[in-house]
Amino acid sequence: MMGEHRTFLQVLLLLAAGIVYMSSLAFALSNTTEGSGLLTLENSTSIPSNGSQESCRGVNLQETTQSISAAVDTFVGELSCKKSRNESLPEDYFKEVEQNLKLIVESSLKVYLKLGTTEPGSNVLDMFGVLDSLSLGNYSDPTFVKLWFSVKMAPLLPYVSQSFLIQLGNLDFSCSSYQELVKLMTAEVEMSQTMERKLIYSSFIKVYLSRKDSADPGCNQNVNGSEEWLNKNIGSLFFFATYEELKNISRYFSEENRWIVLLPAENVTLLLDVHSVVENATFVKAVLTHLTQSGDMEQLRVFFRSLTEVTQQNNNTFITNEAVRDTILNLTLTALAPEFENFKPEDYELWFQGYLGPVIASLQPASLLVIPGNISCESYAAM
Known part of the structure; x- marks a missing residue:
């Protein structure tokens, strides 16, 4: 079993490295091949006499990053499938694979930020396909949401925007998946010195809980009282809520118990x-x-x-x-x-x-x- 486990991780890392290589090679060939399809010395990239390279092609780095992210998504889908089938694998196996996938995302992000373009309009979250990767599994399933957040969302949380969070709040999470996401997200932002906590409350939490088109608007079911509701649905970000907002969202808040919360x-x-x-x-x-x-x-x-x-x-x-x-x-x-x-x-x-x-x-x-x-x-x- 351990040999199979080790082989799986080695293949994972080799595939990521192979994608980088093949993407770079394909880009090089597409820019150095003329009608004959042959690479010639005349049209190959040259180094000017002043010793500095001509304009670097940041778009190639974006394509490579997207390819690596797509490979990670494939592995996340496979890992999620194995977990859902309750295959006879130890929990440490899943945790180790999950951590290795997260490391690939974190390393790719660091490399891209060092080498990539900083032009206006470049969107790191789109490049890594954070929202798109949710379609790989059932985001009404808290187990899948936890895996998705750990691998794809947590490393990129500092780069979230208002529009991204509003999109996230309008997705059809089940209340249990939403509550899992709130728990993970609030724990992550508490460790961060740069995250805009109020933005997460106003553009994600309030947006999701205020929706009337979900199966359980305000996530009021399976909750015992206002304190439990706050802990499950807003967590430590409750500080940014006003009582009027809470009263409009949940049946657990009224003028009679106002002083409690x-x-x-x-x-x-x-x-x-x-x-x-x-x-x-x-x-x-x-x-x-x-x-x-x-x-x-x-x-x-x-x-x-x-x-x-x-x-x-x-x-x-x-x-x-x-x-x-x-x-x-x-x-x-x-x-x-x-x-x-x-x-x-x-x-x-x-x-x-x-x-x-x-x-x-x-x-x-x-x-x-x-x-x-x-x-x-x-x-x-x-x-």
């Missing part, structure tokens, strides 16, 4: 709405309790960054409703209490001079009991 920036907008929510201390307590009990300190920091920004934009220095202000301050200090032991002077300054500015008017001596009594003089001064 509010995002930090949207919480701020509601809390500062003088004509409605800001006068409702009970509602504010529910929102802040959910935020503080989540244990996600980054979410709490985002909330207060947004709070200070919005108050400044509204030309307010603090929240005027005393009950609301007291609620925000007391719940926040309680949530921060376990963190104070590790606070440095700059942390105290950030929170007490910055984040808590809009509610600091409610600070009372009793409020400070949650702060350790042994803090340094520098930390005390920073407050």
Whole structure:
């Protein structure tokens, strides 16, 4: 079995190399052959006397890249077929072949970007046939979508455009395939420093979930509640969604459970709405309790960054409703209490001079009991 496995991988790599060679040879012959079909010295490519080569033919590199990508697609189709038939092959076999195919795509991309044209209009995703390769299998099958994403999509994810993502969102994925794709895509972008996360949400996720022509619009079936729906269908990119969008997409969102799924920036907008929510201390307590009990300190920091920004934009220095202000301050200090032991002077300054500015008017001596009594003089001064 191992010999057969090794032979398969060797053939794969040799075929890719052979395609490069044959494509280059065919191009050379097509440009150096006259009517007789013979290669002559006069019409062969020559090196000018100044030692620099004449204009390089980037289009040949595009054709070669397309040929390599087509060969990879053939192998992906065969690998997908073997997996679907549940052939008696170990999982490591499939993983190794998948990784080798991915390496071919990654290596081809690197070579092309080094040698290829950078002319406007050249589309790397089209050249590698990313969308076309989906037709090699059943993209309603999560297993095939996972293989396709690993080999063809993940290496090229940094090059996606708005139009590509909209096209992707309009394909007939099943909800299970779509959810698999969201899981893979969000995991990949979390490791990237260059990916435009908001673009993926607005041009792919929202486009797909907003469609009314799918078998399960909004992917509401087989989901238990709003939290599970968010995890499956939007993942970590939920931060870019507004509540109105969620309410229009899924039946799991209504005014009654709004506080459960509010995002930090949207919480701020509601809390500062003088004509409605800001006068409702009970509602504010529910929102802040959910935020503080989540244990996600980054979410709490985002909330207060947004709070200070919005108050400044509204030309307010603090929240005027005393009950609301007291609620925000007391719940926040309680949530921060376990963190104070590790606070440095700059942390105290950030929170007490910055984040808590809009509610600091409610600070009372009793409020400070949650702060350790042994803090340094520098930390005390920073407050």
